[in-house]
Amino acid sequence: MFKAAHLFAGAYDARICLLHIQVPEEVQDQQSLAQSLRHSFDRVSADKQDRPAIDVRVRLLDGGLPQGICQAAREEGVDLLIVGRGHLRESIAQVWSHLYTIIRESPCPVLSV
Numbered sequence: 001m002f003k004a005a006h007l008f009a010g011a012y013d014a015r016i017c018l019l020h021i022q023v024p025e026e027v028q029d030q031q032s033l034a035q036s037l038r039h040s041f042d043r044v045s046a047d048k049q050d051r052p053a054i055d056v057r058v059r060l061l062d063g064g065l066p067q068g069i070c071q072a073a074r075e076e077g078v079d080l081l082i083v084g085r086g087h088l089r090e091s092i093a094q095v096w097s098h099l100y101t102i103i104r105e106s107p108c109p110v111l112s113v
Helices: 002-012 030-045 065-076 088-103
Strands: 016-022 055-064 082-083 110-113
Touching: 002 016, 002 030, 002 082, 002 088, 016 030, 030 055, 055 065, 065 082, 065 088, 082 088, 088 110
Parallel strands: 016 055, 082 110
Antiparallel strands: none
């Protein structure tokens, strides 16, 4: 997902908002989680040194998956929503079970990677 977001942002000179929805079982320090997400994105884009820096913002939300994603998309005024499937089977199942709702409620096109 980070690679796809980086490629789109670089091609269209766009900014990125990395959004992570925290589920109740996932109690973590929000600052360290935000830093971890930013670090993961930076690792993906580190080998792309010929491109200009990309404006990246990180948001952590508590709440329902489809509603939280669509609300953040509205608040950020996004033009494209890129939804990652996750690495764990549980994450994949959770996103896939909500994907239709995310697509239906999104204020912009949705790309699932």
